[in-house]
Amino acid sequence: MKKLGSIALILLLTMMVFTGCGSKDGGAADNDSAAGGTVSTDGSTSMEKVIGSLAEAFEAANEGTTVTYNPTGSGSGITAVSEGRCDIGLSSRSLKDEEKSQGLQETVLAYDGIAIIVNPENPVTDLSLDQIAKIYTGEITNWKEVGGNDAEIVLIGREAGSGTRDGFESITGTEEACKYRQELTSTGDVITTVSQNPDAIGYASLAALKDTVKAVSVDGVTASEATVKDGTYKVQRPFVLVTKEGTELSDTAQKFFDYATSADAAEVISAAGAVSAN
């Protein structure tokens, strides 16, 4: 029994040490007090940088609050908010009619370009929207047909619930017709995969772009915040905050919502690579 007692004591002491750790007070129990509350967001992986920056800025300005973000994909985020599993859903596409009829409301936070990316080793620098559509439906299969090397094009795309995929396919008119080689679950994954395969092509959120890949210009227009803002870069979609009609947001969540859609947040959003809508 003595041994058992000492083991139990060790476990208990270890746990007590950790009650002192950590720099946040979760406060999951007091969701309604403005000083110290939690906001849970869930959804689009493309919005990660934007939401992450907004969350940090908000937490820094409001002592004791926590904003959590689960990158599960636009479709999943919409489901999560409609099922009440999170406060605010994040979607990188507009809501569909049937989603709106389920009582979901959308608030546009920002606009984001969908960059068409290729490997930096790829000599191709410009593609027309039509060529892109043909590549993804399998009509064009070799890079040499669009001015590149003699190599088979490797199509990288997103999984079926992705807002980015939805945006891409609706703008290029390739719904349900894309012949993907890989269907990945996040924008970052697409970027990583394209950066590792010299013959790959993919689409990813402009805000998430890294210099490990190269974005081609579409119909001569380079993707950038300016061209997204004035609409000349056609392949773009809105970043949307999704809330449920009739369900009131907790104080903290409402505060975050207001902050994110205010003009103050515009700078943070720009720094993250998207174009603020407010």
Next chain:
Amino acid sequence: MQTKTFSKERKRYIGLMKTLMAVSAVLTCALVAFLIIYVMYKGLPNLSWELLTTEPSYLADKIGIYPDILNTIYIVLATLVVVLPLGVGAAIYLTEYAQNKKLVAVIEYAAETLSGIPSIIYGLVGMMFFCEFLGMGTCLKAGSLTLVIMNLPTILRTTQESLKTVPQSYREGAFGLGAGKWRVIRTVVFPGCVDGIITGCILAVGRILGETAALLYTAGFAHDAYNLIDGLGESGATLTVALYVYAKEQGEFEVAFAIASILMMLALLINLSATLVGKYYKKRREV
């Protein structure tokens, strides 16, 4: 042996078998060596004090795995606290109390089934049951409860094994002295199975450390650092989940390899402890 008198086929057979054995053994060793060296080589240079003790920040564009380390520790502790009583209790029941052989067989079969279920199904059921049905939401608690069910068989089995090694004469002696059953268990049997419990603990910790699929949707992948009590109620990524997210979804391979090297060192530590504990108790028993 006079190999000169062997037929050609025999010689060829022996030679073939020996070659296959050598090749396989070399292949296995080479694989292990390669994995360890590659991961360490790519990971150790990226292990910095800053990485280990800071949180990730979007605004400052940096990554830190301190929250993930904390989350991992919390989940291990929370799981152990629940699974130890359950597993040890069940093992004690099976060896000390159970009379009905059929019931024993049923429980043991159940434990074996549990240990064979893939972790992704645990993740799915855990998500449905703990996160949605019980309304916990995505949090470390839900993840740890899922892990409890996963590791129950391990603790049960190791405790049972060591309970069986307690000589029946100990128990009979204690009964003979007039002790009640519970007292016998508490004072005679239990100390004898502590080594099994510890081994089971170590094995379970090893399994928990390596688990990803069961935690992805039950515990989530947030990167915030909390204290223990609050942390259990919040979603958080453990080291393995963080590795997956950083590697697959963000392409931050340096961080991923750093985490991988930490995990590998932990795996080595776990194995060493299990072996040492085994040796220690073996010696004690032989005395």
Next chain:
Amino acid sequence: MKATSKLHKTEQQLLREAQRKRRFETVIHGIFLVLGLVTVGCVLMITVYLIIAGIPAIREIGLVDFLFGKVWASTNQDAKFGILPFILTSVYGTAGAILIGVPVGFFTAVYLAKEAPPKLRGIVEEAVNLLAGIPSVVYGLVGMLILVPGIRNIFHVPDGSSLLAAIIVLAIMILPSIIKVSITGLEAVPKEYEDASLALGATPTETWFKVSVPAAKSGIAAAVVLGVGRAIGEAMAVMMVSGNVANMPHLFESVRFLTTAVASEMSYAGAGLQRQALFSIALVLFLFIMLINATLNFFLKRSKER
């Protein structure tokens, strides 16, 4: 005259004490019984949950269409829910992993159990244990960065994420289990068998392969079945190297396993048929595993009877 000093208790008191003790023991017995039944409870909960959640979709889609349909397009307007691609991929993937992993594991086990000098054996066994302890995501990571580009360069395919990559990763992952269980099986063979064989003039090598191995057959079969179970249930490592498109399995094509299908659909399946279909996939996977476990038990019983 009765000598009733304070030290001796009356009969009544003794009786009451005994009753209390018995009640106490019954309570303790009850507590432990409950703890023991928790295990059974968990299994029941999981099984019942999966069945209840998985049957509706199967009923709506139709058992034959579900199991044998070749197209999985869960989010199309005209959604199709055939999981044959996943089933076949899991089967082929596991078969491939077994084909590579079992021979290597088996021969290594024989070497370790029989021929290796004790020190070398100790080191190699520790190494194998370490291999078993490495988390699957680490395998996935290494696979992603070495195997996938490697396959692309060696075989000149446009993209290395493929069934082949998954097979190789799975084979490496099941190696430790196969080795460990095979060694246990080989060591359980009575020494008399080997001594008799050597006395009859066989060389050690011949003895091992013609006498010990057949005697350890059930143990080795158990090892194989264990490997199969692990391979079929692996999700993370496979997800990182196999491309995740619901194709019918080809060696160099991007594929989706039963496990990765569950993982990919899990997060974004909205309510409705798509979500229920997800549970049905999990149910199918679960039934596969139960079948494998039953086979494992069968082999283990046989080896014990020997």
